[in-house]
Amino acid sequence: MNKIAYILITLILLISCQNSNVSQKNIAGLDLGTYYIEKRLSFFDPYEITYANGKFQGYTYEVWVRQPENLTMIHETLKKVGYKKFFDSDWCGFFLDVNKPTKELIDSLIITHDANPINSKYFREFWARRKSEQNDSVVFEILKEVSNIVYYDSIMKIENSLVNDTLYHLINIREFEDSLTDKKAIENFNYLKSIGMHYSAYNLLYERNVYYDINWNQEELRQNLKTDTVNCCPSAFVEDNTK
Secondary structure, eight states, X not given: OOHHHHHHHHHHHHHHHTOOOTTSBOTTSSBTTOEEOBOOBTTBOTTSOOXXXXXXXXXXXXXXXXXXXXXXXXXXXXXXXXXXXXXXXXXXSSOTTOOSBHHHHHHHHHHHTTOSSOOOHHHHHHHHHHXXXXXXXXXXXXXXXXXXXXXXXXXXXXOGGGOOHHHHHHHHHHHOOTTOOHHHHHHHHHHHHHTXXXXXXXXXXXXXXXXXXXXXXXXXXXXXXXXXXXXXXXXXXSOOOOO
């Protein structure tokens, strides 16, 4: 889901929460004020604002993800997933204000880490922010490993004790849907339900393009999902990608 769509849907849900007319439905087909449960995880809070006023916000993005130990956990998990799966383009898509090939951007970040002075305003401010957050050393090591894995085919040891298995499974379910079978779709649905990600499980049933051709009884499976009338307007980790 792109940022504009996310903001619009969030606003619609917030407005809906204030409406007491239970004959109406929300975007998940439930009565207004009722939502599918989406469990809070250490790396994901479905009830916090994730993007507003032109930037990412909320504890997870502003505090949690910037802590060195959490950056390391994410990095080791992505190593297990396979970094090369994420680099299917030569142009950088995650630093939207830098128009550089991804390899050139990563190389520049690595080179400028120890430079004094750093002439480029972007790289100077990037490393200044990392130092103020006290995670610059970890980010530097991560960038070097990513470069070696993606561009030099190096085999880097995975610290399995640092891998977050839940994040690993969720990334694979959300990002890599190639060769999906009926059996695998059911396994993914049951996994999401088992860890309390009922809204994500609902999206597999109705709001994921690749799942449209799966042969399953959607309504029967949906009846097993838990709803919540107390906590308003969660975001799903496995989001709707049909709109």
